[in-house]
Amino acid sequence: MNIVRQMDCLDGLATLPPCVADLVYLDPPFFTGRSHSNTTRSGNKRYAFSDVWSESGSYAGFMHARVSEIHRVLKDTGSVFFHCDHNATHIARSILDDVFRSENFQSEIIWSYKRWSNSKKGLLQQHQTILFYSKTADFKWNEKRKGYSPTTNLDQILQQRARDVRGKSVYKRDAAGDVVFGSEKKGVPLGDVWEIPFLNPKAKERTGYPTQKPLELLDLIVELVTDAGDLVVDPFSGSGTTLVSAATLGRRYVGFDISADAVALAKSRIDDPVRSSSMLLQKGAAAYVKDDPWVDGHLLGFDYDRVHRNAGIDGILRSSLNGQTVCVRVQRQGETLLEAAAAAKSAARKKPGCMFALIQTEGGLFDLKADGLMVIPSPALQLARIGNSGEVENLKVAKAA
Helix, strand or coil, rough: CCEECCCCCCHHHHCCCCCEEEEEECCCCCCCEEEEEEEECCCCCEEEEEECCCCHHHHHHHHHHHHHHHHHHHHEEEEEEEEECCCHHHHHHHHHHHHCCCEEEEEEEECCCCCCCCCCCCCCCCEEEEEEEECCCCCCCCEEECCCCCCCCHHHEEECCCCCCCCCCCEEEECCCCCCECCCCCCEECCCEECCCCCCCCCCCCCCCCCCCCCHHCCCCCCHHHCCCCEECCCCCCCCCCHHHHCCCCCCCEEEECHHHHHHHHHHHHHHHCCCCCCHHHHHHHCCCCCCCCHHHHCCCEEEEEECCCCCCEEECCCCCCCCCCCEEEECCCHHHHHHHHHHHHHHHHHCCCCEEEECCCCCCCCCCCHHHEEEHHHHHHHHHHHHHHHHHHHHHHHCC
C-alpha cells in the first residue's frame, strides 16, 4: 500500500480500514491566520496554501474530526506525532487529550533550530513542537541513544552502584574496598529536545514548498516507532517529506493533500529522492568554531562578534562606522601583509556595502587605503616600531624633562 492522493484528508482517512497504520505524522496548518507561499529556486513554480480561520473554534473543530479518524486507523501499537507551533499547541494538546486520552501522552518534543533575527518585538522563535501520543500503552518503540556530553564524567558513569544499609546509592566496592567497574555504556537515551537545522536556502532537498521539513527530522520519527514494512500515514503530506522518508527507509506510505501541486511534488520526490546531509549534525557545532589564540589576542579591545565561517573575515564590529558595517581581518603568523590583504579584499568583493579593516601584526609600513582597505597596526606591532625607530629614547628624555 503506497498511495499519494489529492483529497481532503478527512475523506482520505475514511477510505482506510481501522487499525492499519503504525505511525501517523501530521504537519497541519498551524492556525497562523495568514496564507503561506514560496517559489522554487528557479522561480518557475509557486506553492501556496491558506491558514486563515474565522476563530479558534473552527480550527479546533476541523482538527478534532481529523484526529478522530487518525485514532481509528492507528494500530493499538501505533503512535501519532502532531507537529505545531506556539499558535496551536494548546489547541492540539486539548484535542489529543480528548481523542487519545491524556494517559497516552508520551512526549512534547521540541524541535530546536537557529533562525535569522527579525524586527518582531519580543523573543525570537527558535523552535516548533511535536506532540507524541500513542494509541495504547503497548506502543512500538525503537530506542535511540546519543553520545555523552563533554561535561560528563565518564569514569564515574562506568563505576557500578549499589545500595547501602540506608538504601542510599553508593559506589559498589569489592572485598578489597576497590570500586567495581561495569561494562561499557551505551550512551544517553534520546531526549525530547532535538537540535536539527532548518533546511538552508541552498540545500539540495529544498523544493520551495513553504513549510517543508528536513528529511533528518522525519527519519528520526519514522525510525523511533516503526520497523521495515510498517505503514506510515501523513494526512497533510505537503511537499511529501514524510512519504520520502518512509519510502527510503523501507516503510509503506499513504499521503493525502488537497493541493494538486503538492501531490505532484510529493510523487516526484518519491520517484527521485534527494537527501541533504547536515554538516552541522555530522561535525557538531564545535567544528565550526575558530579557535585561534593569535587572532583572538589581536582582536582584544574591539567590541565585535566572531565570524567562524569566512576565511576573509575574523570579526564584525558591533557598532557601525560612518553608517557602514565594519569587517575585520587579522594578519596570521607567517602570512605576508599582501596575502592577508588579498583574503580580506576577496571577502570585501562579496560585501560591497561594508568597510574592511586589516589588523597588521607583522611586516613594515604599508598603506592599502587606496585599495579600499584600512590597515591598522596591532598594538604589539606599534610598540615594536616605536622601539626600532628610537622613539623610546625620545619618550624617556621627554618624561625626564
